[in-house]
Amino acid sequence: MSGGSDEYRPSGFQVGRVFGFPLRLTGSWVFLALFIVIFYSQTLGESLGLAGAARYLAGVGFVAGLLLSVLLHELGHALTARRYGVGVRGITLDLLGGYTEFDQDSPRPGIELATALAGPGVSALLGLGCAALAFALPNGTIGDKIAIQLAVANLIVAIYNALPGWPLDGGRALRAAVWAIKGDRDSGLLVAGWSGRVVAVLTGAAALFLYLQRFYTVFSLVIGAWIAFTIWRGATMAVLTARVRARYPMVDPVQLARPIFNVPAGTSLAEAIRRAEEAGQPQSAIGVTDPDGRLIALVVPAAAAAVPDQRRPWVAVETVARAIDSVATIPANARGADVIKLLRGDPDRPYLVMAGDDVVGVVTIMDVVRVLDPEQNRR
Numbered sequence: 001m002s003g004g005s006d007e008y009r010p011s012g013f014q015v016g017r018v019f020g021f022p023l024r025l026t027g028s029w030v031f032l033a034l035f036i037v038i039f040y041s042q043t044l045g046e047s048l049g050l051a052g053a054a055r056y057l058a059g060v061g062f063v064a065g066l067l068l069s070v071l072l073h074e075l076g077h078a079l080t081a082r083r084y085g086v087g088v089r090g091i092t093l094d095l096l097g098g099y100t101e102f103d104q105d106s107p108r109p110g111i112e113l114a115t116a117l118a119g120p121g122v123s124a125l126l127g128l129g130c131a132a133l134a135f136a137l138p139n140g141t142i143g144d145k146i147a148i149q150l151a152v153a154n155l156i157v158a159i160y161n162a163l164p165g166w167p168l169d170g171g172r173a174l175r176a177a178v179w180a181i182k183g184d185r186d187s188g189l190l191v192a193g194w195s196g197r198v199v200a201v202l203t204g205a206a207a208l209f210l211y212l213q214r215f216y217t218v219f220s221l222v223i224g225a226w227i228a229f230t231i232w233r234g235a236t237m238a239v240l241t242a243r244v245r246a247r248y249p250m251v252d253p254v255q256l257a258r259p260i261f262n263v264p265a266g267t268s269l270a271e272a273i274r275r276a277e278e279a280g281q282p283q284s285a286i287g288v289t290d291p292d293g294r295l296i297a298l299v300v301p302a303a304a305a306a307v308p309d310q311r312r313p314w315v316a317v318e319t320v321a322r323a324i325d326s327v328a329t330i331p332a333n334a335r336g337a338d339v340i341k342l343l344r345g346d347p348d349r350p351y352l353v354m355a356g357d358d359v360v361g362v363v364t365i366m367d368v369v370r371v372l373d374p375e376q377n378r379r
Contacts, residue, residue, distance in 0.1 A: 012092055018071065021078050021091050021100075028095035033063045040149075050142075058142050065150045069126050070098045073157065076122035077115055077169075084111045096230060097157065109180035109188075116172035120162040127154035165199030166192040167234035190242035196235025204228035244372045248336035251368055257353040257361025260287040262295065263317060269304055270312035285350060285362035288321050297321035298362065302348040322350065329354045330363065343368060 012026035041059030045051060050058060074091045077100040081088050087103030100119075106112035130151035137144040164174040171192040178188035207224025210216040216224065261284040263272040272286050286299035296318075303320040330342050332355035343351070343365045353360040 012094065014090075018075065018091070019079065021075075021088050023071070024090060024092040026092060026094040029093045032095050033067070036063050036066070058146065061142075062146050062149060065146060066153060067093065069123065069150060069154050069157070072126060073119045073123045073161075074098045074100045076118035080115045080118040081106075081111075084114070086111065086115065096227060105185070106176075109176040109185075112176035112179070113173050116169045116176065117162070119169050120158045123154045123158035123161065127151050127158060130154060163199050164192070165196035165231065165235060166238040167196065167231070168199065171196050171199075171235075171238075186242045186245040189238050189245075193235045193238030193242060196231055196238060200228045200232035200235060203231060245337075247372050248340070250371050251336050251339045253330050253334060253339055253351075253353045253363050254332050254355075254360055256363045256367045256371065258363070258367075259284045259361050260295070260298070260359065261285070262287040262289045262293075264289055264291070265296065265316070265318050267317050268313050269299075269307055269315045269317055269320060270309075272299070272317050273304075273312070286317060286321075288318050295324055295359065297323050298327055298350050298352075300348065300350065301364075324352075327352050331355075332360050340368065 012024035012029075014022055014024050016023050037056060037059035040062050041055040045055035045058070070093055071091070074093075078088045078091060081100070081102055084106070086106055089101040089103055091100050092098060106115060128151075130147045134144050134147035134151060137147060161168050162170040162173075164170045166172070166175070166189070174195060175185070175188035175192040178191045179185045182188070204225055207216060207221050207228065210224075211218070211221040259281060261272075261276045261279065261281045263275060263286060265288050267275075267288075273282075276282055276284055276286060285301075286304070287295050288297040288299065290296050299317055299321045307315050307320060327350055328342070328344075329352045330339060332353055334342065347365040347369070350362045350364055353363055
């Protein structure tokens, strides 16, 4: 699988670099590898009459083949992305296989499609190659058995990952297709997210059916349920992200900005609030001015609210304010995602909306959140 730039969170421990890409292993993959070595060694040992260390060496060989297969799958994504100028942050191998993280989203649908399908394409070729190797090897040997298992594993990975549901590779291909047709990346993400939910439900249902038909053990059922849950969670995040991004055009800092009601330094907090209410501007941000009338600070709403009512007549506004030089700014002509990228830290932190050298007003992260999530207005 492959991951977009907005969800990047390095995990696991780095074990080296492959073609310049950082390679990480998570603890879950190490656990899975140990389990496979133990389980597969017993199965292979019984079928070939192996005993002792020979069993476990065969199991290690199979795990090494799986590791290489997953790595080559992810390298398919990474090298294709690099070919089209999309930066790659790294490759991580985990319990469910692996994923590749990119610096940014693909600039065009065609690039996204090629990058998404490169991984399943590599797995399909590996599956066919392992099948051909098994056919060439003497029947019933260790090499033959491992080659057959690797062929089956790679073909399953290729087919399942190509299913059109987010966050699978096929889901990214579906996003690219819808994006190409409608000209809207986020419409593609929404469709792929809903399709991913369908894939998750079918995955869980298939695991339960196979268990009831005694093809699956309890452990296999748990793994199937975990895969279904992971797909559902990723698909749900895609749906929510697409819905939020659809509201990006509504993020206009000029429309969201609250006016600044200025009071001189030394004014008590209670008096400043009274004057703002008397002027019909109770929702305005309170600014602090020097004797020349220049804005020198902004009252921090959270700090002002923390002052008990009985103490407000004795607290000067500048003691609960942030110096104007330390207040971040947002250009009045910024829109949507450009505004969101500038917002960081405390939800109540004020930002000055500036039109050149003129102050338009003040906006906070929560002002933007209320636009992106209308439910916030009803809470």
